[in-house]
Amino acid sequence: MTQYTESxxxxxxxxxxxxxxxxxxxxxxxxxxxxxxxHGKGSRxxxxxxxxxxxxxxxxxxxxxxxxxxxxLQAINEYSEKGQLFAGQHHREIELAxxxxxxxxxxxxxxxxxxxxxxxxxxxxxxxxxxxxxxxxRFEGHYHGxxxxxxxxxxxxxxxxxxDRESPNAYPWSAGLADNARDEFLILPWNDLELVRKTxxxxxxxxxxxxxxxxxxxxxxxxxxxxFLQGLRDICDEYGIALIFDEVITGFRVSLRGxxxxxxxxPDLSIFAKAIASGYPISAIVGxxxxxxxxxxxxxxxxxxxxxxxxxIAAALATIQVLERDQPHERLYRFGQKLMAGLRQAAAETxxxxxxxxxGPMFHSGFTNLESVTDYRDTLSYxxxxxGKFIAGMHDKGVRVIGRGxxxxxxAHTEADIDHAIETAREVLGxx
Ligand SMILES: Cc1ncc(COP(=O)(O)O)c(C=O)c1O
Numbered sequence: 204m205t206q207y208t209e210s211x212x213x214x215x216x217x218x219x220x221x222x223x224x225x226x227x228x229x230x231x232x233x234x235x236x237x238x239x240x241x242h243g244k245g246s247r248x249x250x251x252x253x254x255x256x257x258x259x260x261x262x263x264x265x266x267x268x269x270x271x272x273x274x275x276l277q278a279i280n281e282y283s284e285k286g287q288l289f290a291g292q293h294h295r296e297i298e299l300a301x302x303x304x305x306x307x308x309x310x311x312x313x314x315x316x317x318x319x320x321x322x323x324x325x326x327x328x329x330x331x332x333x334x335x336x337x338x339x340x341r342f343e344g345h346y347h348g349x350x351x352x353x354x355x356x357x358x359x360x361x362x363x364x365x366x367d368r369e370s371p372n373a374y375p376w377s378a379g380l381a382d383n384a385r386d387e388f389l390i391l392p393w394n395d396l397e398l399v400r401k402t403x404x405x406x407x408x409x410x411x412x413x414x415x416x417x418x419x420x421x422x423x424x425x426x427x428x429x430x431f432l433q434g435l436r437d438i439c440d441e442y443g444i445a446l447i448f449d450e451v452i453t454g455f456r457v458s459l460r461g462x463x464x465x466x467x468x469x470p471d472l473s474i475f476a477k478a479i480a481s482g483y484p485i486s487a488i489v490g491x492x493x494x495x496x497x498x499x500x501x502x503x504x505x506x507x508x509x510x511x512x513x514x515x516i517a518a519a520l521a522t523i524q525v526l527e528r529d530q531p532h533e534r535l536y537r538f539g540q541k542l543m544a545g546l547r548q549a550a551a552e553t554x555x556x557x558x559x560x561x562x563g564p565m566f567h568s569g570f571t572n573l574e575s576v577t578d579y580r581d582t583l584s585y586x587x588x589x590x591g592k593f594i595a596g597m598h599d600k601g602v603r604v605i606g607r608g609x610x611x612x613x614x615a616h617t618e619a620d621i622d623h624a625i626e627t628a629r630e631v632l633g634x635x
Contacts, residue, residue, distance in 0.1 A: 205599045209251040213239045228349075229263065232606045234591075234598040243270025245615040248603065256603035257620055261611040264452050264477040264565070268525055269615025275481045278521035279514045288512045295516045302523055303487060306460050308469045309448075312495035313487050315511040319451035319476035320348025322486040323414070325505050326472045327352070327387075329494050330412035330445035332503045338386075339412040339447075340402065342393035343371060344422035344579025347414060347449050351384040362583040368392050369402070392578045393419055394427060396434040403438050412445040412472075413438070417462035420452040423582040424560055424567035424609060432468040439471070445494060448473040451486070455479060456535075456564045456611075459526055480519035485511070531614035532564070538621045539563025539612045545625030553632040557593075561610075568593075569608045589635065596631035 214237050217224035225237050239251045246269050248258040258270070268275065282295070296315070304310045316322045327339055339352075343365065347353040356373035359365050366372040373390045389406060391398055393415070403410060413435055419425040439446040447470060453462035454475035463469055471494050476486035488505070489495075497503040526532075540563040550557035558576060559568045569585035570593070576582060590608050597604055602624050604610055 205254055205601075206252050207235060207238065207250075207254075210238045211236065213251060234595040234606070245269045245271070246613060246617070246620050254601065256598070256601050257624060259602065259604045259610040259612070259624070261613050262482055263605065264456070264611055265480075265482045266611075266613055267455055267478040268481050268522060268531075269613040272481055272522075272525060272615075274525050275518050275521045278517040279483070282517035283514045286513055288509065290508070293511075293513060293516070295513070295520060296511050299516050299519050299523075302520070303475070303489060306523075307454075307473070307475070307489055308460065308463050309471065309473055309491055310487075310489035311492040312499065313489040314495075314498055314505050315516075316486045316488060316505070316507055317484045317509055318348075319449070319474055319486050320350050321507070322451075322474040322476060322488045323347045323353065323447075323449060324350060325488045325498075325503075326414070326445070326447045326474060326490075327412060328505075329472060329488075329490070329497050329503050330447065332497050333494055334411040334443060334445065336409055336411040336444075338388055338406070338409045339414055340389045340391065340399070340406075340410055341414050342391055342419070342579070343373070344582060345393065345414075345416050345419060345449070346421035347416075349376075351380045352387040354380060355385065355388070356390050356579075359579075359583065362580050365580055365583075368395070368398060368580075392580055394425070394431055394577045396428075396431050399435065400438060403442060403444070407442040407444065410442070410444050412447050414447040414449055416449045416451075417453050417466060417468075418457070418562065419579070420561075420565060420609070422579050422607075423569065423576050423585075424562075424565060425577060425582075426560070426562070427466070428577065432466050436468050436470075445472055446470040450474060451476040452565065455522075455526065457562060458532060459523075479522065480515055481522045483515040483518040484509070485515045485519055525614075529614060535564040535612050535614065536562070538616055538618065539566060539610075541618075542566075542610070542612070542621045542624055545621070546628050549625060549629035549632050553629065553635075555632045555635060557632065563612065565609065565611050567608050568604075568610065592635055593628075593631060596634065597627060600627045600631065602627045 214224045241249050343356045354376040357376050450461050450473050455478035457465045472490035543559045546559045570589040571584045573584050
């Protein structure tokens with residue numbers, strides 16, 4: 204029986220000084236409670252009770268190379284010794300920006316920030332400034348960070364509560380949001396191009412941007428329907444609206460050039476964050492010159508004391524160097540798809556209604572009888588209690604998966620790791 208006694212004791216101590224015992228809300232939702240870890244190496248992470256886990260959480264996505272990649276550590280150590288932050292520029296920033304401009308189709312000009320949430324807000328600011336219009340259109344179930352104008356439509360109590368598809372109810376995710384935050388956006392179900400077309404035709408005079416995850420990673424890992432992203436591109440072109448791709452998860456993971464390269468659709472602005480620097484805090488707002496020049500001209504202000512620190516930039520450059528040298532994407536897809544197929548097979552053998560979908564480098568598993576899950580409304584059919592038991596069962600057997608059923612594959616995972624995860628899942632599904 205896996206023990207969590209040390210973690211439980213630390214959590215009690217932490218709760219006295221850290222609100223809820225954690226530093227990010229999502230960290231509460233581990234099994235059986237927030238867990239305290241000691242270290243990570245490759246595809247494994249270890250907790251204070253001495254438990255070892257095969258890790259498919261990868262720190263919610265950033266650890267594309269796995270934990271503690273030696274090349275990244277070496278780069279950080281070397282550059283930390285030369286200083287941390289200069290309140291000024293250093294030449295490695297240019298190297299990183301040149302590299303991203305080389306790789307990412309839409310990246311003509313960029314700025315570095317610390318995390319996805321603030322880069323998303325920077326994109327909105329640029330879009331509003333350039334178009335002179337106040338609102339953005341977003342989609343149910345897409346996560347764009349935790350700040351006021353995007354903390355809606357993520358935690359609906361039920362499908363019924365979502366209301367009409369043409370004018371959905373968007374529940375606030377938090378108390379204390381600014382009174383006017385709900386006025387900043389329109390929201391629609393995802394993957395319904397006709398509905399977007401109709402809504403934009405009616406509201407284009409107030410819309411500065413459409414923002415979307417190119418794959419709806421945060422709920423169900425749902426792929427865009429054929430033509431959906433191209434349709435968004437066309438609508439934005441027709442009405443002079445910014446198309447913003449939130450590539451916080453897909454960036455580097457789907458391909459080194461992003462989901463925009465994978466799908467062949469070039470947005471005006473996009474946000475890259477999680478996987479850029481193997482767990483060090485950096486994000487990038489990148490975009491076409493016509494939009495980004497508003498920052499260049501200081502018509503749109505973007506700033507940040509901690510932006511583009513020496514070690515962080517070194518971590519990003521080292522990460523990209525390893526990705527270019529080792530070319531792990533073919534393996535990420537192969538292993539991810541093998542794991543997806545193995546889970547489906549295990550579910551079929553044990554009579555479980557487990558639905559597994561995604562591309563491979565990241566995918567989702569959840570229990571539903573729906574044949575097809577194409578938007579957030581469909582994901583509300585997932586049996587959360589059953590998923591909780593599955594995730595807990597996996598965790599007790601040393602396989603760590605994100606509580607909402609999302610799996611990430613890293614370059615450090617081996618074929619034996621994938622086989623082990625499938626065997627464990629078969630056992631856990633059989634006992635559900
Ligand atoms: C698609 C997407 N956008 C934005 C964010 C917010 O990024 P951060 O947590 O770095 O602020 C996340 C975080 O999970 C995300 O998945």
